[in-house]
C-alpha cells in the first residue's frame with residue numbers, strides 16, 4: 358500500500374558526507390520507499406525541534422535517499438550535529454518533479470546556483486543512469502559563492518567529467534588564487550559560453566535572483582520559453598496545498614509546480630518575467 362505522504366515515517370541516517378563548511382549530505386534509509394521522481398522534495402523532521410522541506414538529491418532507485426542540507430537555522434543546525442545511526446522523521450514526496458519524458462533525446466543544459474544544485478543532481482544522475490534515453494550532450498553550468506562553497510566535489514571534479522559528452526563549467530563569485538575557472542555570476546558565464554539552443558533543454562535551479570537573470574540571458578541567447586525549465590521550490594512552505602503561501606496568481610506552486618516551463622510562467626503573474 359502507498360505510504361500516506363502526510364504521515365511522517367521513520368528514517369535512519371546511514372551515512373553523512375561533509376560537502377563544505379556549512380553543507381552536509383545525509384544518506385537516509387526510510388522505513389518504506391518514497392517512490393520519488395527527480396526534482397521532488399520531502400519533509401525532514403526532528404522531534405521537539407522542527408520540520409522543513411529539502412530536495413531529494415539522489416536519483417530514484419537507490420535504497421536510501423540523499424539530502425544535501427545547508428546549516429542556516431534551528432533544524433538544520435540540529436541535523437548537522439547528528440551522527441550516522443540517528444533517526445529522523447520523513448514524509449513526502451512533494452512537488453511535480455522534472456518532466457523527464459520531455460527531456461529524452463535532447464541536449465541537456467543544467468544550470469545551478471549554490472545549494473540549487475541539490476535537486477538538479479538527482480536529475481543529472483537519473484539521466485546518466487538512463488543514458489540510452491538521454492544520449493546527447495550534457496552541459497552543467499554551476500556557480501557557487503566561493504571555491505569552498507562548491508558542493509558535490511566527487512561528482513563535479515571526479516565522476517561527471519569522466520562521462521562521455523559531459524561538459525563541466527564551474528564558476529565562483531569571488532576570486533581565489535587557486536581558482537583557474539570563471540569568476541563572476543552564472544548569467545555572465547552563460548553569456549560567455551553561449552550554449553547552442555538547437556535541440557537543447559535548459560533546466561535551472563538556484564536562488565531567485567539567479568533564476569531571474571538566467572531566464573533573461575537564455576532568452577537573449579535564443580532559447581525559446583518552451584526550452585527553459587525552472588524550479589520555484591523556494592516558494593513552497595507546507596508543500597501540500599494547505600497554507601496558501603506559495604500562490605502565483607491563482608496557481609499554487611506546490612500543486613502546479615514547483616517545476617515550470619518559462620512558457621507557462623509567462624502566462625502567470627510572477628517576479629521573474
Ligand SMILES: Cc1cc2nc3c(=O)[nH]c(=O)nc-3n(C[C@H](O)[C@H](O)[C@H](O)COP(=O)(O)OP(=O)(O)OC[C@H]3O[C@@H](n4cnc5c(N)ncnc54)[C@H](O)[C@@H]3O)c2cc1C
Pocket residue numbers: 398407409410411412413424425426427428429430431432433434472475476590591592593594
Ligand atoms: C521545496 C524546498 C526545497 C528545499 N531544498 C533544500 C535543500 O535541498 N537543501 C537545503 O539546505 N535547503 C533546502 N531548502 C531550504 C530549507 O527548507 C530551509 O533552509 C529550512 O527551512 C531551514 O530550517 P531551519 O530551522 O534550520 O532554519 P530557520 O531557523 O527556520 O531559519 C530559516 C532562515 O531564517 C534565518 N534566521 C533564523 N534565525 C534568525 C534570526 N534570529 N534572525 C534573523 N534571521 C534568522 C536563517 O538565517 C535562515 O535563513 C528547501 C526549501 C524548500 C521550500
Ligand code: FES
Pocket residue numbers: 592593594595596597598599600601602603604609610611612
Ligand atoms: S506551500 Fe502551502 S499551499 Fe503551497
